[in-house]
Amino acid sequence: MSDTQKTIFKKIIDREIPAKIVYEDELCLAFHDVSPQAPTHILVIPKIEIRSLVEIKKSDKELLGHLLVVTSEIAAKLGVSSAGYRVVVNTGQNGGQSVPHLHFHILAGRALTWPPG
Numbered sequence: 312m313s314d315t316q317k318t319i320f321k322k323i324i325d326r327e328i329p330a331k332i333v334y335e336d337e338l339c340l341a342f343h344d345v346s347p348q349a350p351t352h353i354l355v356i357p358k359i360e361i362r363s364l365v366e367i368k369k370s371d372k373e374l375l376g377h378l379l380v381v382t383s384e385i386a387a388k389l390g391v392s393s394a395g396y397r398v399v400v401n402t403g404q405n406g407g408q409s410v411p412h413l414h415f416h417i418l419a420g421r422a423l424t425w426p427p428g
């Protein structure tokens with residue numbers, strides 16, 4: 312993939328654009344959403360480029376489990392676990408996905424309504 316085709320999240324992984332990073336390990340990165348939809352809004356992304364849940368394979372099982380464990384740990388670290396939070400994975404056009412790099416949204420800090428829009 313050439314530089315011009317890089318997603319905004321790949322550019323964040325490669326440190327070509329800044330982000331407020333809250334967690335990083337060899338498999339994933341987590342940072343504040345630039346346009347927060349709740350008082351706490353974090354994005355957790357794998358470092359490998361998977362476009363969406365549509366592309367997930369059985370071999371990604373361990374990575375996906377890791378992303379959820381990290382999500383839970385970040386929520387605890389940010390102090391939002393006891394009040395609760397929402398994890399969202401927008402997928403494809405109808406799912407409202409705007410960045411084609413798999414990501415988990417962590418939304419917290421206010422009571423979230425259901426159903427979503």
Ligand code: 5GP
Nearest residue numbers: 319330342343344345346401407408409410
């Ligand atoms: P999606 O709509 O694909 O589920 O979520 C993409 C998210 O990425 C949006 O909530 C959007 O605000 C966030 N986002 C887009 N560009 C940037 C950026 O340059 N930096 C950060 N930190 N977040 C971004």
